[in-house]
Amino acid sequence: MRKREDFVPMKTLECRGITLSDKQTKICVPITGTDLEEIKEQAEKIANMNPDVVEWRADFYDVKDNDETEFEQCLKAINDNLKKIPIIYTYRTSNEGGEKSIDVDDYCRLCKYVSEISEKYNVAMIDVELYENKDQKNIGKLLLDIKSTGVKVIGSNHHFEGTPSEKDIFNVLKTMEEAGADICKIAVMPKEKVDVKTLINASKKANKELNAPIITMSMGELGAVTRICTRMTGSVITFGAGVNASAPGQPPCEMVRFLLKASESGKIDCNVALIGFMGTGKTTISNALSRITGFKEVDVDQYIVEKEGMAIKDIFAENGEQYFRNLETQALRDLQEEKETIISCGGGAVLRDENVEILNTGSVIVQLKATPETVFERVKDHTHRPILNNDMSVRHITELMNQREPRYNSVADIQVNVDKGDRVETCYYILKELEKTGHFSVE
Template sequence: MKLFKQEEKRNTDLTGDTKVCVPIMGKNKRELLSQARDVVKMKPDIVEWRVDYLDISNKAEGDYYIHLIAKKIRNILKDIPLIYTFRTKEEGGEKSITWDLYKKYIVSAICHGDADFYDVEMYRNKDRIYELFDDLKEVDEWITSEYKIIGSNHYFDKTPSVEEMKNILLETKELGANICKLAVMPKNKADVEKLIEVSRETKKELNVPIITMSMGELGAVTRVCTKETGSCITFASGNNASAPGQIKIDIIRKLMTYNRGCTLSGNIALIGFMGTGKTTISMTLAEITGFEEVDVDAYIVKKEGMAISEIFEKNGEEYFRKIETNAIREICENKSQIISCGGGAVLKDENVSVLKENGVIALLTATPETIFDRVKDHTHRPVLNNDMSLEHIKKLMEEREPRYQSVSDMKINVDGNDRVMTCYVLLSQLEKKGIVKVQNG
């Protein structure tokens, strides 16, 4: 067999800062080479070729056709390492193929030196995965280029328990992977926190590189917070995304600089009408930057020992606004915090003065339609519970909007942005003002 000799010396060292990988997903040679040229301009650390997108249905020797295209892709990428990934439909990919054909494609690609890393779906095939490694042992002595196996596991419908996720990663290493990968779908914030916890703890035990992520919009923050997860690679989107929750490469790189270390002068107070995402954004900001996050309403609930709706019902709004002011004063005794304020907090001059004396006020804005869609099923909004309608929301927003606009130092519209993108826009504005500074950046 004539083996393809690797001409470029590629750096496949995964130590140090997390490497950013961008996918190419063309259906034919023309699309793939065009995407490869575009991706090179983005200067990723690694490129992933999603081979399952390639139309090979009419190719009798599909593995050799893959090899011919791989050579051309490698010529374009030059010294950028390449991941070969054939993602099966069962794990979120484009095609269902037999295990024997899947194995044949991978072994052939490795023999030809088509890539530097090879993604192997481990956990669902664990009863037969030894066959692949036995085949590789037989051909290893003839292979002229070094390669590494990424053992991947995907759960698009759930986040397994902490113990299950740990066992999956540990077993992936035991089955023979050089790099252990786990991607899960969260249903709530607790699922995202579980993934981060598992990543942090398991990395210490494995002593091999890991790639972990929580998928979708809810889990997108894990693609940025690699300082916490310890992921050696994070996947970003170039012209297209290959998985739910992928972030554009330029945005993910900038957010990762904040995650690696930044400082905050004073506090950041988030204000805005209910439903604009103040709590969600403040928590995501805290995860990205490491700054402490404080929710004023949660602070009051803990101190009073009852829900906000109960305080309104038992003592009235005037009493609530009084303890809200006291809470803001107490919170602002500390610095370098992200403070999530209740919707009515800045209606009082005293609260605005305290917040401005100790930092900046950032206003989150949204259309009444966006707000209504977010809060229509809520039962914990005291100001709305008597009239949960779009018309009532519009009326309240018209009353409050001039005040919000007049007291804010900066404004971020959240209508078209997910939580990570909103944080990116906000942090960019704060950095321009010199309020947030990237360390060594």
């Protein structure tokens, strides 16, 4: 179970007129144009999206020699179009997942040059790949030079190949602070669900123990929830896609804006019961929704397992399905005492009329829908679902789904297709639907 009290205050910092991030995590949209014309066009479009900050990803800019005046031209064009939205200058090198490699002296020279013209073009922050460069003896001097112009340094580090341990992530951020970064940023790639938790836990610790604000994210579709659940991580900036995404997993800017608001001020007047066939992702989506909104989550199967001290497949084996179904009904009764809670039901829960009646007293019922092929792909390696254990095949799943789907369809208040598999988008859709029906609101 999670409660909103888990949410942490973020560290704050003044950056050329904006405060990172006093109330809500700031939304940053990247410019990824490859020539001056495209950069201008993107700046104009992105200005209309009204982000808090815009990042110019200078490594997308296609120039042969890294000539300062050409970079200045771009910054001028961006600033002219942005109407006072502050800029982050970032040259993401290919070492850290960027578009181009660059000689380290050129990299430093450009950072320094941009800092010198930063006030003129409203550059508030400069991203310095601090971890890669941390052993360079001149890095301390570079940071001091950059900071003396009034611009803030984001120390950054990227792991596209995996997620380091909680301790290592924390140490990277701490090393950045010690090296003089004003803001410490790390992006990691999850391979499994536990990696997402690792990033969240490391962020929490860094947000608590460091003086500098942090920016953290777990990338890709699996990690995308961390771009929203910044009230848990303490991340002061999150990146939303404008014209293009600049890293895997960035949801569109508008989606980020709504979900951050949901996180900050979302109010709900009901429980949300997730139903649907086994493996459609009820537990997964309830977890993501809870991370985003801070609402409590309860998994009915898990509730039963904890209450009985037995795995579901053992309850089925020892006492039979009817016994399990009675436990399920009792669990749903118990859970109606809860308020503002996301309840992920077992796949068979709404087959009993009585259970639907219980749910209807306090819950909006949301059905997750997927094809048998999607379900098979997701559950084929699992052994904890007794109803599938004897025959794990698309044919068997199709048969069972044909029996059950009409029932799900008839009891659902909201239906959402999850074949595409984007967790954050699914949460967005559900909250938007709840908003339409008046059950959910943001300030």
